[in-house]
Amino acid sequence: MADDASPHISSAVLDGLKAVVGESGWSQDPDRLEPKLVEWRDRWHGATPILLLPKTVVEVSAIVRLCAETRTPITPQGGNTGLVGGQIPKGEVLLSLEKMRAIRAVNTDDDVIIAEAGVTLAALHDAATAVGRLFPLNLASEGSCTIGGLISTNAGGTAVLRYGTMRALVLGVEAVLPNGDVHHGLKRLRKDNTGYDLKQLLIGAEGTLGVVTAASLKLFSRLADRTVAMAAVTSPKQAIALLNLSKAVSGGAVEAFELMSRQGVAFALTHMPGTREPLAQPSPWIVLIEMASAETGATAAAMERLLEQALAEGLIADAAIAQSEAQAKAFWAIREGQSAAQKPEGAAWKHDVATPVSRIADFIEAATTAVQAFAPGVRVVAFGHVGDGNIHFDVLRPEKGDDAPHDALRDQGARIVHDIAMRCEGSISAEHGLGTMKSKEALRYKDPVDVAAMRAIRAALDPLQIMNPRVLF
Amino acid sequence: MADDASPHISSAVLDGLKAVVGESGWSQDPDRLEPKLVEWRDRWHGATPILLLPKTVVEVSAIVRLCAETRTPITPQGGNTGLVGGQIPKGEVLLSLEKMRAIRAVNTDDDVIIAEAGVTLAALHDAATAVGRLFPLNLASEGSCTIGGLISTNAGGTAVLRYGTMRALVLGVEAVLPNGDVHHGLKRLRKDNTGYDLKQLLIGAEGTLGVVTAASLKLFSRLADRTVAMAAVTSPKQAIALLNLSKAVSGGAVEAFELMSRQGVAFALTHMPGTREPLAQPSPWIVLIEMASAETGATAAAMERLLEQALAEGLIADAAIAQSEAQAKAFWAIREGQSAAQKPEGAAWKHDVATPVSRIADFIEAATTAVQAFAPGVRVVAFGHVGDGNIHFDVLRPEKGDDAPHDALRDQGARIVHDIAMRCEGSISAEHGLGTMKSKEALRYKDPVDVAAMRAIRAALDPLQIMNPRVLF
Numbered sequence: 001m002a003d004d005a006s007p008h009i010s011s012a013v014l015d016g017l018k019a020v021v022g023e024s025g026w027s028q029d030p031d032r033l034e035p036k037l038v039e040w041r042d043r044w045h046g047a048t049p050i051l052l053l054p055k056t057v058v059e060v061s062a063i064v065r066l067c068a069e070t071r072t073p074i075t076p077q078g079g080n081t082g083l084v085g086g087q088i089p090k091g092e093v094l095l096s097l098e099k100m101r102a103i104r105a106v107n108t109d110d111d112v113i114i115a116e117a118g119v120t121l122a123a124l125h126d127a128a129t130a131v132g133r134l135f136p137l138n139l140a141s142e143g144s145c146t147i148g149g150l151i152s153t154n155a156g157g158t159a160v161l162r163y164g165t166m167r168a169l170v171l172g173v174e175a176v177l178p179n180g181d182v183h184h185g186l187k188r189l190r191k192d193n194t195g196y197d198l199k200q201l202l203i204g205a206e207g208t209l210g211v212v213t214a215a216s217l218k219l220f221s222r223l224a225d226r227t228v229a230m231a232a233v234t235s236p237k238q239a240i241a242l243l244n245l246s247k248a249v250s251g252g253a254v255e256a257f258e259l260m261s262r263q264g265v266a267f268a269l270t271h272m273p274g275t276r277e278p279l280a281q282p283s284p285w286i287v288l289i290e291m292a293s294a295e296t297g298a299t300a301a302a303m304e305r306l307l308e309q310a311l312a313e314g315l316i317a318d319a320a321i322a323q324s325e326a327q328a329k330a331f332w333a334i335r336e337g338q339s340a341a342q343k344p345e346g347a348a349w350k351h352d353v354a355t356p357v358s359r360i361a362d363f364i365e366a367a368t369t370a371v372q373a374f375a376p377g378v379r380v381v382a383f384g385h386v387g388d389g390n391i392h393f394d395v396l397r398p399e400k401g402d403d404a405p406h407d408a409l410r411d412q413g414a415r416i417v418h419d420i421a422m423r424c425e426g427s428i429s430a431e432h433g434l435g436t437m438k439s440k441e442a443l444r445y446k447d448p449v450d451v452a453a454m455r456a457i458r459a460a461l462d463p464l465q466i467m468n469p470r471v472l473f
Numbered sequence: 474m475a476d477d478a479s480p481h482i483s484s485a486v487l488d489g490l491k492a493v494v495g496e497s498g499w500s501q502d503p504d505r506l507e508p509k510l511v512e513w514r515d516r517w518h519g520a521t522p523i524l525l526l527p528k529t530v531v532e533v534s535a536i537v538r539l540c541a542e543t544r545t546p547i548t549p550q551g552g553n554t555g556l557v558g559g560q561i562p563k564g565e566v567l568l569s570l571e572k573m574r575a576i577r578a579v580n581t582d583d584d585v586i587i588a589e590a591g592v593t594l595a596a597l598h599d600a601a602t603a604v605g606r607l608f609p610l611n612l613a614s615e616g617s618c619t620i621g622g623l624i625s626t627n628a629g630g631t632a633v634l635r636y637g638t639m640r641a642l643v644l645g646v647e648a649v650l651p652n653g654d655v656h657h658g659l660k661r662l663r664k665d666n667t668g669y670d671l672k673q674l675l676i677g678a679e680g681t682l683g684v685v686t687a688a689s690l691k692l693f694s695r696l697a698d699r700t701v702a703m704a705a706v707t708s709p710k711q712a713i714a715l716l717n718l719s720k721a722v723s724g725g726a727v728e729a730f731e732l733m734s735r736q737g738v739a740f741a742l743t744h745m746p747g748t749r750e751p752l753a754q755p756s757p758w759i760v761l762i763e764m765a766s767a768e769t770g771a772t773a774a775a776m777e778r779l780l781e782q783a784l785a786e787g788l789i790a791d792a793a794i795a796q797s798e799a800q801a802k803a804f805w806a807i808r809e810g811q812s813a814a815q816k817p818e819g820a821a822w823k824h825d826v827a828t829p830v831s832r833i834a835d836f837i838e839a840a841t842t843a844v845q846a847f848a849p850g851v852r853v854v855a856f857g858h859v860g861d862g863n864i865h866f867d868v869l870r871p872e873k874g875d876d877a878p879h880d881a882l883r884d885q886g887a888r889i890v891h892d893i894a895m896r897c898e899g900s901i902s903a904e905h906g907l908g909t910m911k912s913k914e915a916l917r918y919k920d921p922v923d924v925a926a927m928r929a930i931r932a933a934l935d936p937l938q939i940m941n942p943r944v945l946f
Contacts, residue, residue, distance in 0.1 A: 167673075193906045248694050294723055294725070356661035
């Protein structure tokens with residue numbers, strides 16, 4: 001990782017870049033740049049000498065080649081929804097693929113869609129729906145986040161349990177490598193064993209090994225039969241037992257299994273208009289379960305079987321099956337509001353950790369105890385994709401406290417939480433990536449053997465380290 | 474890729490290697506070596522100065538470190554079931570992990586099993602079954618093939634449609650890198666976005682980037698309800714239409730969708746004792762479909778719905794649903810015998826190609842026409858995992874011909890078949906890898922940009938090119 005000094009980019013280089021993309025392909029207008037230089041929670045504010053807006057892979061290639069020749073660093077940016085600062089330039093050329101937003105092809109025999117990097121997740125969903133198929137990745141930011149960013153950060157979301165992260169959904173990518181060469185990998189193949197899987201290296205590389213310009217992505221059958229339920233459990237441990245039972249009972253029909261604490265549900269009920277208590281009684285923890293199937297009535301039957309058995313075994317105290325799509329949406333609104341509903345409550349330390357599923361309960365218990373001992377009065381909101389071992393562990397300032405002193409403890413708080421995640425055999429970044437926020441910190445936790453291997457790979461592909469130089473190792 | 478000259482390995486190096494593994498950890502006994510030097514179809518015969526049989530990752534690390542220090546090339550070998558020669562040494566040290574066959578851990582909360590590289594697929598299946606879980610990869614060679622080889626070749630098999638290849642089933646690996654360092658990556662995490670995914674680089678690398686010594690692998694719920702059927706279609710094109718219908722009707726329950734030509738079925742009926750015609754009438758093509766579900770009766774109902782609809786739409790001419798496990802096994806025996814049943818018919822050119830699903834019919838038609846024009850009288854046996862676009866396209870000598878002249882045309886035949894696969898946007902190796910057989914040929918088809926990137930990565934991790942030097946690029 002390069003140091004933090006802002007790079008100097010000469011006007012000759014800027015002129016060269018402008019010539020590559022033409023009049024409509026760049027901007028230095030502060031008003032145009034501003035939304036791309038601020039992270040949405042306002043945690044990072046960046047700077048760039050120029051915003052480049054190429055329209056074709058040929059232009060991206062020419063940009064990167066010129067940058068390589070002149071050792072000019074580049075920060076690629078997707079929909080600017082990242083949470084770890086990886087998309088915010090600090091003097092680098094800012095490369096946005098927002099003008100590359102074509103759906104190049106859709107094929108239902110292959111169940112493949114080929115989309116350019118600037119296509120939003122919502123637009124991709126629409127394009128899949130238009131041919132009677134499903135693209136299964138779901139994120140709250142779907143209206144803004146783009147295919148390029150989703151691939152570069154290996155995005156996850158709420159349906160990973162059934163469909164996997166982006167890593168599992170990409171069949172091939174077109175990408176401009178750090179020397180400007182184009183990797184033409186838009187394959188529609190399900191199987192191809194002819195050398196290293198370059199796309200897997202680019203997925204999750206946070207823009208350090210090249211710029212993804214388009215991707216071929218898997219489509220799935222739409223599953224019309226769908227059932228959503230909420231269930232009350234007394235602890236994360238019980239949630240895991242319920243997860244196991246649901247996997248056994250449903251045979252792969254579980255799409256989402258999301259845990260929420262009472263604190264998070266209470267914030268949603270307070271701050272999100274239209275939400276209401278999902279179960280008769282408040283519960284210390286609740287789980288949202290969604291099942292989907294092609295067979296009419298199958299998920300309602302499976303969900304009923306699951307909840308009856310769970311009640312009989314004492315795993316759950318209460319449950320409610322959504323009786324309409326509106327009710328299902330209302331259940332999901334509580335889950336999707338877990339992050340936004342914290343905002344009125346003041347400053348928060350946010351952590352995106354994963355552990356093995358079997359260690360989630362240990363982690364939540366130990367981390368909650370530790371942060372409350374470190375900063376008395378803090379309010380923990382733990383929620384997330386428990387089926388993937390992924391917990392968003394957020395720590396809010398004390399109810400009557402101020403933001404500033406809480407913010408001041410953020411790094412120490414993160415250290416405590418991350419240390420515990422690692423003791424639970426976990427990861428300090430489940431789905432957000434490392435960005436500029438966690439890259440240095442990650443060195444504390446990553447095995448030096450792995451870091452050395454990653455550095456060697458990066459140096460091999462980007463010897464001048466022009467691609468997102470402040471990110472990763 | 475290094476040249477083909479046999480390397481010289483000094484007796485000092487051999488003594489050093491012997492010292493690392495101790496008396497029971499090596500052999501130079503020709504009888505002990507012989508089975509590991511011959512490919513099972515007898516297409517390659519190798520040579521090695523020593524067979525090393527380490528028992529621990531520490532020993533593997535010491536072996537590789539000594540080899541790196543002395544520039545001694547290594548060929549790793551799993552169960553010696555490979556079909557492209559990648560496991561056969563030609564003067565290199567032969568490294569077998571057959572003594573590393575512990576199941577290190579099984580955890581049903583995490584649905585993870587941690588197995589050493591020498592564990593056979595059959596033993597892994599047994600260990601999963603013992604805890605009520607499923608490891609879904611299925612291959613005919615399960616009694617011999619090992620975890621290390623399955624990972625290094627990104628094995629596929631008959632359940633890829635539902636569960637993916639090894640690439641989708643590995644959560645983490647322990648591997649000795651080419652400098653002797655150990656990558657301790659036996660994670661049980663479903664999500665981890667903290668840098669490049671090193672395991673994905675090792676999967677399918679055919680032993681060129683390190684030696685996989687153990688892996689953490691995903692387990693799944695066992696699906697008790699299972700239905701197998703055979704259906705008669707008139708062409709591969711109809712098979713694709715049936716595949717689409719089956720995906721729509723079953724909602725992910727299809728585990729296998731295997732196409733067979735009449736020629737292949739006829740050979741199975743002739744040469745495999747106990748097999749019988751699966752349908753009332755011989756059909757030019759038949760499809761084997763397997764569905765699985767957790768819900769009793771669900772797959773029989775879905776299969777009936779599918780076949781009724783397919784009959785009504787004229788997609789299939791006839792179908793039979795297996796009425797017992799014995800009958801299901803009999804159906805599978807015909808599919809699994811497609812390769813072995815060719816042997817009595819004489820010499821064959823074998824091709825393991827993939828195309829997009831939508832191009833399978835084009836490929837089979839064009840390739841059949843082309844090989845029959847090139848070598849009149851040859852008999853084509855095309856079969857495989859049509860749901861993944863993977864066709865094993867085998868070309869047998871004319872019925873009354875001799876083996877030798879057919880063998881002599883093998884490379885030209887492969888060229889014809891592979892050119893057509895590439896014109897159909899395909900791959901010349903769907904699941905077997907490149908090995909020594911196809912690595913040079915692959916250079917004809919791979920984009921030089923990709924080859925350059927792969928060479929750069931390889932040079933970064935194995936600058937002395939000691940790991941399986943004659944394989945890949």
